[in-house]
Amino acid sequence: QSALTQPASVSGSPGQSISISCTGTSSDIGGYDFVSWYQQHPGKAPKLMIYEVSNRPSGISYRFSGSKSGDTAFLTISGLQAEDEADYYCCSYKSSSTLVVFGGGTKVTVL
Amino acid sequence: QVELQESGPGLVKPSETVSLTCSVSGGAVSSYYWSWIRQAPGQGLEWVADIFYDGITNYNPSLKSRVTISLDTSKSRFSLKLISVTAADTAVYFCARGAPISILGAAPKYFDSWGQGILLTVSS
Numbered sequence: 001q002s003a004l005t006q007p008a009s010v011s012g013s014p015g016q017s018i019s020i021s022c023t024g025t026s027s028d029i030g031g032y033d034f035v036s037w038y039q040q041h042p043g044k045a046p047k048l049m050i051y052e053v054s055n056r057p058s059g060i061s062y063r064f065s066g067s068k069s070g071d072t073a074f075l076t077i078s079g080l081q082a083e084d085e086a087d088y089y090c091c092s093y094k095s096s097s098t099l100v101v102f103g104g105g106t107k108v109t110v111l
Numbered sequence: 112q113v114e115l116q117e118s119g120p121g122l123v124k125p126s127e128t129v130s131l132t133c134s135v136s137g138g139a140v141s142s143y144y145w146s147w148i149r150q151a152p153g154q155g156l157e158w159v160a161d162i163f164y165d166g167i168t169n170y171n172p173s174l175k176s177r178v179t180i181s182l183d184t185s186k187s188r189f190s191l192k193l194i195s196v197t198a199a200d201t202a203v204y205f206c207a208r209g210a211p212i213s214i215l216g217a218a219p220k221y222f223d224s225w226g227q228g229i230l231l232t233v234s235s
Binding site: 034046048051052089091099102104 | 205
């Protein structure tokens with residue numbers, strides 16, 4: 001069981017917007033702005049999409065955005081495209097002996 | 112553009128000790144965390160351990176008794192040693208670079224570069 005809770009799957013049609021939630025506690029998401037999101041295509045390494053809640057690394061499309069409310073973080077993908085079909089993982093710093101925690105992952109399907 | 116490349120044996124027997132190495136190129140090892148993250152077949156990501164460039168280490172408590180991470184700055188590579196392996200350790204092991212929360216370290220706040228991953232299978 002993962003420390004952060006994500007929905008197992010989210011789907012949407014091309015051009016639509018979808019959001020993925022990631023729920024933690026006050027010891028991780030709720031207490032710090034060190035939330036990151038990763039995209040993983042099958043057989044590939046994860047790729048950083050969002051860091052520190054809402055920042056996009058260079059080269060990441062503006063269609064990807066991040067936010068946080070309380071103990072829950074969100075990744076929003078706008079203008080959904082076929083290439084966005086992948087697994088997405090949230091990650092957070094945690095003020096405990098387990099310093100880094102991941103969500104269980106969300107499979108995004110483009111209908 | 113920093114690049115990371117994992118290496119090591121693909122298959123080990125239960126109870127054995129295994130070492131994985133990550134070679135870093137295109138960037139300095141200073142000022143960053145160097146981490147191992149694994150993914151069991153069909154499962155999610157699990158943080159294993161990391162080491163700051165100054166040698167300070169952090170371990171996942173669930174693995175701490177069996178894992179050792181080390182860094183060779185002169186060769187720009189870091190390694191993970193896992194003892195007494197079982198089938199539950201079968202996973203793809205990724206090495207990654209972590210940006211530190213502060214200049215003093217503490218922990219990585221995100222991972223901005225990843226290796227392609229290496230599959231470690233534990234089987235007799």
